[in-house]
Amino acid sequence: MSALAARGVHVRFGAARAVDGVDLEIGSGEIVALVGESGCGKSSLARALLGLVRPVRGTVECADRPLDYRRLKEFRRHVQLVLQDPSGSLNPRHTVYEAVAEGLRIHKVPGDERELVAAALSKAGLRPPERFFLRYPHELSGGQRQRVVIAGALVLEPDVLVADEPVSSLDASVRGEILALLLRLRTELGLSLLVVTHDLGLAWNIADRVAVMYLGRIVETGDTARVLTSPRHPYTKALLSVVPEIARQDPIVLKGEAPDPSRIPAGCRFRPRCPAYAAGLPAELAERCEKETLPVLPADRGHHAACVLP
Ligand SMILES: Nc1ncnc2c1ncn2[C@@H]1O[C@H](COP(=O)(O)OP(=O)(O)OP(=O)(O)O)[C@@H](O)[C@H]1O
Ligand code: SF4
Ligand SMILES: [Mg+2]
Numbered sequence: 510m511s512a513l514a515a516r517g518v519h520v521r522f523g524a525a526r527a528v529d530g531v532d533l534e535i536g537s538g539e540i541v542a543l544v545g546e547s548g549c550g551k552s553s554l555a556r557a558l559l560g561l562v563r564p565v566r567g568t569v570e571c572a573d574r575p576l577d578y579r580r581l582k583e584f585r586r587h588v589q590l591v592l593q594d595p596s597g598s599l600n601p602r603h604t605v606y607e608a609v610a611e612g613l614r615i616h617k618v619p620g621d622e623r624e625l626v627a628a629a630l631s632k633a634g635l636r637p638p639e640r641f642f643l644r645y646p647h648e649l650s651g652g653q654r655q656r657v658v659i660a661g662a663l664v665l666e667p668d669v670l671v672a673d674e675p676v677s678s679l680d681a682s683v684r685g686e687i688l689a690l691l692l693r694l695r696t697e698l699g700l701s702l703l704v705v706t707h708d709l710g711l712a713w714n715i716a717d718r719v720a721v722m723y724l725g726r727i728v729e730t731g732d733t734a735r736v737l738t739s740p741r742h743p744y745t746k747a748l749l750s751v752v753p754e755i756a757r758q759d760p761i762v763l764k765g766e767a768p769d770p771s772r773i774p775a776g777c778r779f780r781p782r783c784p785a786y787a788a789g790l791p792a793e794l795a796e797r798c799e800k801e802t803l804p805v806l807p808a809d810r811g812h813h814a815a816c817v818l819p
Pocket of ligand 3: 551552553673
């Protein structure tokens with residue numbers, strides 16, 4: 510069973526095809542990393558999966574049922590968003606208690622509010638929880654604030670967390686702690702996780718599966734170890750070449766402008782920047798790069814790449 514899935518999802522902003530046909534599944538208890546450079550559509554896809562933007566085509570499924578946009582509030586109890594704290598997810602005038610209790614109040618969750626807030630803080634590693642109740646965000650460290658944000662999501666006992674760049678502004682040691690926390694939530698609570706990041710190193714450290722996104726499409730997907738040790742798509746190879754922990758070759762610098770989702774090239778969308786194409790391919794393959802419409806990659810657990818090269 511998939512906890513959350515995108516099926517043929519397209520998201521547009523005017524002429525910009527921010528998400529241009531994506532199939533993606535997050536299995537129950539699975540951690541999937543969605544990676545790619547800035548502007549490739551990661552957050553737009555994440556927002557579609559959260560029901561925050563409605564696809565112009567395709568569907569979002571939660572526990573194998575199509576998302577009912579009239580019942581978003583109910584959906585929200587299953588699928589929660591975790592943003593990084595500097596993006597303003599914590600109100601500076603609210604105490605930790607208020608920040609975590611907010612979700613309970615919005616969703617009118619029955620039960621002892623104090624106990625539920627304490628349990629969520631505790632799951633997020635803030636112990637003893639009562640010590641944090643009356644603190645304000647500015648009295649906490651960056652890592653503690655991020656834990657409060659996570660507690661605010663956990664308090665609703667969701668099945669899935671969608672974490673958009675959860676650690677990109679934290680320093681290395683704190684980043685490791687938060688990643689360890691996310692891994693623990695999966696083991697202890699069976700949570701499924703979609704981690705959105707531009708950092709392949711982070712995907713390497715946390716994800717079971719990785720989906721590499723380029724210009725609105727997933728161009729390579731598969732088991733993290735497989736994809737990151739034997740990447741097949743030239744774009745994945747280039748991204749990997751600049752990750753010190755995993756690089757096995759000299760950095761590949763991608764030429765060409767940052768891609769524009771309102772002008773997606775025909776044929777392979779990566780062709781204008783593809784080092785393999787630029788290096789020269791046999792005429793028959795080069796023509797396929799220029800003209801062939803590559804299919805949307807399947808959402809199964811196999812290793813797939815949207816590239817005409819074997
Ligand atoms: N609300 C919006 N209105 C108009 N265009 C948007 C909107 N949100 C995103 N876009 C455009 O859609 C494309 C994809 O943006 P998106 O934020 O999904 O990328 P991203 O991969 O999350 O980037 P980043 O790594 O910088 O967060 C970009 O070209 C962006 O300018
Ligand atoms: S299909 Fe061609 S242009 Fe596209 S990534 Fe593969 S080699 Fe490069
Ligand atoms: Mg984003």
